[in-house]
Amino acid sequence: MRKSIVVILGIICVILIYFTLVSAGKVFRSEGQLPPRTPVSEQPKYRLVLITQELDTPFWIKVSHGAMEEAEKAGASMEVWGSYGKNEEDFLKKIEIAIDSKVDGIIVQGLDSDAFKNLTKIKAAFNGIPIITVANDVPMVDSLRRTYVGSDQYLAGQMIANQLLADMGDSGKVILLGDSRNEYFQQQRLKGIDDILKNHPNIFTRYAETADTKEQVIATTQNLMNELPTVDAFIAVNANLAGAMIQEIGRRARVGPYFIYSFDDSQDAMSLLESGNLDGMIEQSPYDMGRISVDRMIQWLSGKTVPLNTEGYLTDIRMLRKANQP
Amino acid sequence: MNSIQKKIWILAGVVLSIMAAIWITLTYYNQKTMDQYNEILQRYLSMNEVTNASQQTVTSLYNYLLAPTEVNLTQLDTSKVRLRKARIAVLDLRSEESDFALTNYMNLIDSLIETTDRSLMFQSEKESEDSDKAFSEATRISKYISETTLTLLDNDLKTYDRFYRDMIDQSSELKKLGIWLMLTITFMLLLFTYLFSSSITRPILKLTQAARELSRGRFDLQVEVTSNDEISFLAKMFDRMRININNLISEIQQKAQLENELQQNKLLLRESQLRSLQSQINPHFLFNTLDMLSKKAYLEGSEETSDLLASVAGLLRYNLKRLDRPMTLKEEVRVLGQYIEIQKARFTDRLQFNMDIDESCLSIQLPGLTLQPIVENAVIHAVEPREDGGTISFRVFDSGERVTIEIADDGPGMSETKIRQILREDNFETESHSTGIGFNNVVKRLRIFCGLEDVIDIKSESGNGTIVILTIPKTKGNVKDDEALDRG
Structure with a gap:
């Protein structure tokens, strides 16, 4: 009787102690994950910001990827800011915040607008913050940028025109569709195309500008096709317009017979090429752009290369053709 | 030797130390949690302070630009001081992840102060257009500060989300732990108390039983108590007493036996004496008669008969007289001779x-x-x-x-x-x-x-x-x- 009481009580005690220990373990173990309040081990040498208007496009993801990697290698801290879907107001605000935050350097997608130029030329210069434009350039006189890293847009225009000639032949009607903002890089591309095509008098070019909303693009494409029913080729000088344009062409006729060209810096460029709607596309090197821009910025900040080449550091461009795709 | 008092002290000590340990742990844990809460609150409060201070600065600047009086200027100065203090407080919040954002944040505050100063400078130089421009910039920066504050708070919440949830889980775990602890302590106390009380009462029970046996007269059962307190001492003493009593009793028994034997000897002696007394019923008559017969036989010339009768008389006298005292062998032999003489007369x-x-x-x-x-x-x-x-x-x-x-x-x-x-x-x-x-x-x-x-x-x-x-x-x-x- 006595013994059994002791044994039963003992067993109950052991079980309870086990559960208590398990519970205590839960309570006190999770305390190990205190807020990661690790003090800053060492201040990074430079604080850089990459600001773009189109955070979500594959092109810009690659750019930021390259920039991040390079910054990490160089021991600089880097953040990518920007707006989604070409929100200009947001974009400019970010630039202003970056300037007011006194970052060491700003790498920015150039925007050919007065507000942008105002910010870079006056405010950034006033605060002594260097600016490098990437992918899209704004001339130095307008922006006081230190340098430009990206493709030679003029060359890109020439390449696309040459490709058109090779595909279509020496005569035909070509529609060039551009953004109504008519930014600097677009002008360069157009110039490149024109410089090639003007030597071929049998080629008739029709340039049109449109706002970048989808409805506007469709409306403009409709008008152009009504105007020129015998058109042979389309070039979307601004890559963002290509999607809506091809959709409209497809609605009216088969897309196949037309020669359609564009660039790669848009959301849907690659998928359009893969689906065969685009005959050719200029592929740029976004990863290199990010990498090189950070590299140049750090070189400038550390005083290794002063001044930077004001003409810019050009990255590789290639012509991607439908036939090239498997 | 463990005394019962010591046992009680040990039990009380164990219970007390368990309670104290639990209390200390829980208090320490509570304190730690409170510290964490305080720290979190402090973070949010100091960020909020920056927003408030920046807004106040902008408001003060606006008031001063409208009416450049001493009062407004002092107010502007105090709000700037407040802003600087808030900036220093934010400095403590640095951590690896938020470093970039925090540096930006602090630089924004610096910019705000600079812009405010610039606006004041233009104001004093009567260039009201530039001053207004600077003011609008200050307003924008203040707005950016508020936004950044929100972003930082948001980031903070995201970063520490797991931690906050952990805290909530932990507090519920703590409740469970409390219940488990209470159950464990209750049962452990039950067990200890049972063991403890039986360790005291069991020896007493044994002792009682031994005493009962002793009172019934069984002195041969050993009193065994295997505890190590006063009770066992008592039991030992009790056992010694039992052994002593046992020895005394056996001594008395031995004495009684001896006495008994002595008594028996006496009885034997009595018996012989009684016999001799019985035969003394008419000894004098017999002696006198035998003497007289002996003389008569002698006078009648029968000397042999006379001698025989004298022998019988002598034997009879000896028989009556000498039973209870030791005699020499010589005496015995003499009596034996008389006896033989008589028997020879009988058997020739x-x-x-x-x-x-x-x-x-x-x-x-x-x-x-x-x-x-x-x-x-x-x-x-x-x-x-x-x-x-x-x-x-x-x-x-x-x-x-x-x-x-x-x-x-x-x-x-x-x-x-x-x-x-x-x-x-x-x-x-x-x-x-x-x-x-x-x-x-x-x-x-x-x-x-x-x-x-x-x-x-x-x-x-x-x-x-x-x-x-x-x-x-x-x-x-x-x-x-x-x-x-x-x-x-």
Whole structure:
């Protein structure tokens, strides 16, 4: 009787102690994950910001990827800011915040607008913050940028025109569709195309500008096709317009017979090429752009290369053709 | 030795220390949690302070630009001081992840202060357009600060989301732990109390049982208590007492036995005395008659009869007188001679009596009337029943320390059982017509007198007679002899 009481009580005690220990373990173990309040081990040498208007496009993801990697290698801290879907107001605000935050350097997608130029030329210069434009350039006189890293847009225009000639032949009607903002890089591309095509008098070019909303693009494409029913080729000088344009062409006729060209810096460029709607596309090197821009910025900040080449550091461009795709 | 008091102290100590440990742990844990909460709150409060201070600065600047009075200027200064303080407070919030954002944040605050100063400068230089521009910039920066504050808070929430959830989980775990702890302590206390109380009461129970057994008179059960406190001490003492009582009792028993034996001896003596008294009923008459008969026979010329009668009278007197005191062997031998004379008159030639005595041994002492009954016994068994009579030989000789007395007959002998009966002093039936004192009585008295068991021995073979051998120590006899002589 006595013994059994002791044994039963003992067993109950052991079980309870086990559960208590398990519970205590839960309570006190999770305390190990205190807020990661690790003090800053060492201040990074430079604080850089990459600001773009189109955070979500594959092109810009690659750019930021390259920039991040390079910054990490160089021991600089880097953040990518920007707006989604070409929100200009947001974009400019970010630039202003970056300037007011006194970052060491700003790498920015150039925007050919007065507000942008105002910010870079006056405010950034006033605060002594260097600016490098990437992918899209704004001339130095307008922006006081230190340098430009990206493709030679003029060359890109020439390449696309040459490709058109090779595909279509020496005569035909070509529609060039551009953004109504008519930014600097677009002008360069157009110039490149024109410089090639003007030597071929049998080629008739029709340039049109449109706002970048989808409805506007469709409306403009409709008008152009009504105007020129015998058109042979389309070039979307601004890559963002290509999607809506091809959709409209497809609605009216088969897309196949037309020669359609564009660039790669848009959301849907690659998928359009893969689906065969685009005959050719200029592929740029976004990863290199990010990498090189950070590299140049750090070189400038550390005083290794002063001044930077004001003409810019050009990255590789290639012509991607439908036939090239498997 | 663990005293009961010590046990109680230990129990209380264990309980107290468990309670204290739990209390300390919980308090420490609580404090830690509170610190964490405080820190989190502090973070949010200091960020909020930046927003408020920046807004206040902008408002003060606006007021001053509208009405550049001393009061507004001081107000602007105080709000700037507040903003700087808030900036320093934010400095503490640095961490690896938020470093970039926080640096931006602080630089924004710097920019705000600079822009405010610039606006003031333009104001003092009466360039109101530039001043307004700077003011609008300050407003924008203030707006950015508020936004950044929100972003930082948002980031903070995201970063510490897991941690906050952990805290919530932990508090619920703590509740569970509390319940488990309470249950555990309750059962542990139950167990300890049970063990503790039984460790005290069990020995007491055992002791009670032992006491009960003792009171019933069982002194042979050992009192065993296997604890190590006062109770075991008590039990030990109790056991010692039991052993002592046991010893005393056995001592008393031994004494009683001795007393008993003594009593028995006395009784035997009484018996012989009683017998002698019985035979004293008319001793004087008998002596006088025998004397008178002896004289008469002598006068009538029958000398033989006269001598015989004198022998009978002498034997009778000795028989009556000398039973309770030691006699010398000489005296005994004399009486034996008288007895033989009488028996010879009875049996004439049928009785042959040979005597061979070492005269130097006659001074030893032995109880009175020892030899006569033995010889009488021999006469009865070896001579009386036989037609042609028998021979009895009596020898006394020195055998070193002792004197040996042999009484041998050539009768039919006795059986082994009978010898054993005699030597064991069992009562056996004796044939009548003895002079009164039986063999049994003789054996007992001899043994008591000498204090030796082997004082008498009987050897017998069927048909070849019986030898009774008495070996009596010399020393004791000599001492007693002197005493006897003193008494006359």
